[in-house]
Amino acid sequence: MPRVDGDESVTQTPVSRRAFIAAAGGIATAAAVSPDSLLLAGQEAESASGPVESAPPGVVTPGHQRRARAAAIRHRAELFNRKLPIQDHPTSGDEELYPNRIGNYSKGLPHDGLGEVERAAYEQLLNALSTGAHEDFEHITMGCPSLADQRKLVNPKAGLAFDLQGTDSRQFTMRAAPALASSEAAGEAVELYWMALLRDVNFLDYDTDSDAHAAAADLSAMSDFRGPKLRGKVTTGTLFRDKLPGCLAGPYVSQFLWLDTPFGAEFVERRMRTLVSGIDYLTSFPDWLAAQDGCSPQQTDALDPVRCYIRNGRDLAQWVHVDVLFQAYFNAMLILLGMNAPLSPGNPYIDSRTMQGFGTFGGPHVATITCEPATRALKAVWFQKWFVHRRLRPEAYGARVHNTLTGAAAYPIHHDVLDSVALSRVFSAYGSYLLPQAYPEGSPLHPSYGAGHATVAGACVTMLKAMFDESYVIPDPVVPTPDGTALVPYTRPDAGRLTVGGELNKLASNVAAGRNLAGIHWRTDGVESLKLGEAVSISILRDQLETFQEDFGGFTLTKFDGTALTIS
Numbered sequence: 001m002p003r004v005d006g007d008e009s010v011t012q013t014p015v016s017r018r019a020f021i022a023a024a025g026g027i028a029t030a031a032a033v034s035p036d037s038l039l040l041a042g043q044e045a046e047s048a049s050g051p052v053e054s055a056p057p058g059v060v061t062p063g064h065q066r067r068a069r070a071a072a073i074r075h076r077a078e079l080f081n082r083k084l085p086i087q088d089h090p091t092s093g094d095e096e097l098y099p100n101r102i103g104n105y106s107k108g109l110p111h112d113g114l115g116e117v118e119r120a121a122y123e124q125l126l127n128a129l130s131t132g133a134h135e136d137f138e139h140i141t142m143g144c145p146s147l148a149d150q151r152k153l154v155n156p157k158a159g160l161a162f163d164l165q166g167t168d169s170r171q172f173t174m175r176a177a178p179a180l181a182s183s184e185a186a187g188e189a190v191e192l193y194w195m196a197l198l199r200d201v202n203f204l205d206y207d208t209d210s211d212a213h214a215a216a217a218d219l220s221a222m223s224d225f226r227g228p229k230l231r232g233k234v235t236t237g238t239l240f241r242d243k244l245p246g247c248l249a250g251p252y253v254s255q256f257l258w259l260d261t262p263f264g265a266e267f268v269e270r271r272m273r274t275l276v277s278g279i280d281y282l283t284s285f286p287d288w289l290a291a292q293d294g295c296s297p298q299q300t301d302a303l304d305p306v307r308c309y310i311r312n313g314r315d316l317a318q319w320v321h322v323d324v325l326f327q328a329y330f331n332a333m334l335i336l337l338g339m340n341a342p343l344s345p346g347n348p349y350i351d352s353r354t355m356q357g358f359g360t361f362g363g364p365h366v367a368t369i370t371c372e373p374a375t376r377a378l379k380a381v382w383f384q385k386w387f388v389h390r391r392l393r394p395e396a397y398g399a400r401v402h403n404t405l406t407g408a409a410a411y412p413i414h415h416d417v418l419d420s421v422a423l424s425r426v427f428s429a430y431g432s433y434l435l436p437q438a439y440p441e442g443s444p445l446h447p448s449y450g451a452g453h454a455t456v457a458g459a460c461v462t463m464l465k466a467m468f469d470e471s472y473v474i475p476d477p478v479v480p481t482p483d484g485t486a487l488v489p490y491t492r493p494d495a496g497r498l499t500v501g502g503e504l505n506k507l508a509s510n511v512a513a514g515r516n517l518a519g520i521h522w523r524t525d526g527v528e529s530l531k532l533g534e535a536v537s538i539s540i541l542r543d544q545l546e547t548f549q550e551d552f553g554g555f556t557l558t559k560f561d562g563t564a565l566t567i568s
Contacts (some may be wrong), residue, residue, distance in 0.1 A: 103180035108294035143293030159383035186414035187225035193422035246502015280436035297440035308484030317518035329460035391449035398435030450529035454512035458533025470501030
């Protein structure tokens with residue numbers, strides 16, 4: 001399987017950082033991190049970075065001891081990350097397999113009448129990614145005839161950025177994305193076509209909706225669809241959901257996307273401005289082609305004047321269209337604190353007779369650590385997007401399907417999608433086989449795999465699970481009325497299974513799936529990116545362990561795969 005350079009990737013391993021430090025505490029390591037050696041290193045660096053205050057010979061003040069200890073903690077964190085094993089980054093192989101680049105992302109570059117990228121422009125992109133030079137990015141040929149209408153490639157150099165906390169962004173890895181011709185990609189595409197067809201059906205109506213039943217049956221017939229199933233079949237209860245613990249319990253939407261939110265002295269009602277139903281985009285080939293060249297859309301979002309709670313795929317797609325990337329998890333944190341949800345059983349202040357947490361293990365700490373991994377998660381996934389996978393967006397795959405079925409070209413599309421019920425229904429509704437988009441512009445101008453929203457979701461939710469008691473049952477759960485204008489109690493028997501951990505997993509899943517429901521991401525983008533974000537936060541928590549001075553047994557949480565983890 002094709003890979004990029006092996007020295008660029010390190011996976012996260014289950015080793016405890018404290019255990020590693022203890023195991024590595026031989027003579028060389030001890031000498032490297034002793035206060036005297038660190039003070040000496042600072043003095044030696046004086047000529048490069050300016051004077052470093054040092055104690056008189058034979059005198060070490062508390063200030064110098066503190067500075068040396070702080071340097072030792074930073075040094076050990078760096079040493080731990082340096083010792084993580086290096087792995088390769090697997091890819092689908094599509095870029096090497098297809099010289100016309102039909103299996104890879106090219107939006108924003110010039111395309112021919114079939115929507116295939118001009119090869120010279122794609123080579124310019126590859127060259128810029130190889131060199132990382134600003135001038136090489138500036139020389140990439142863009143596709144829109146009107147410079148004023150040209151959308152720009154989104155931040156490829158973020159994938160080259162460094163950070164000073166957590167494992168370096170290039171030291172995480174993801175599985176290879178499904179290949180263009182694979183049955184797995186076909187199954188994901190069929191799910192996306194059904195997501196488009198069901199955008200205006202309320203999630204709470206799936207059990208009684210005939211189209212939702214047809215979607216479940218169609219996906220059950222796929223040879224390699226990897227969404228959750230019951231007794232081997234997709235059902236209306238598993239439709240468009242994930243396998244994460246808690247995601248199949250209760251309503252499709254997490255309580256954290258519905259519950260009104262205390263915000264200090266203010267209060268945030270969660271009704272939102274959503275999109276008018278029945279309006280989709282990029283279903284004609286000329287519109288689609290202009291979007292692939294990077295031209296700004298001529299249409300704008302059609303907003304419903306009535307605010308509502310999230311009810312359906314179109315609402316959720318719009319929520320993740322305009323959110324601040326850590327917004328959902330900051331809201332969840334405020335809701336949990338507002339309902340006095342218990343903190344993690346490992347919190348060192350739970351049984352203290354005289355102290356409570358604040359700057360550490362208290363409200364301000366919880367608030368800041370929730371959002372802290374967001375930018376690091378983006379750096380990690382932007383490296384995967386631009387420098388490893390360059391996976392095509394679903395809208396581009398839809399054009400490959402359209403050209404194949406109309407005879408305009410012959411592409412290696414798996415028969416599962418070509419023979420699906422979803423595809424025939426899309427053609428009947430729109431007159432093309434293109435994947436209907438919820439946004440006028442379609443996808444943003446960066447590759448599909450991994451997903452930025454999902455990576456940030458995985459990272460921030462992991463922090464929340466480390467801070468709160470995951471087993472706590474959400475009190476008084478709610479659902480929206482059919483028109484979405486009010487909330488009513490959720491009283492079904494499974495209401496007692498809506499735990500903090502499960503609803504946080506569901507929140508992460510909802511945010512990732514919202515981008516799929518818009519037509520701009522694949523199932524794999526979301527599922528694998530949640531894991532990436534989780535790994536980013538675990539690495540940050542490991543780096544922070546030694547910074548705390550409380551009696552503390554470590555952070556405990558349940559990973560997305562259901563396994564319990566203690567970071568100690």
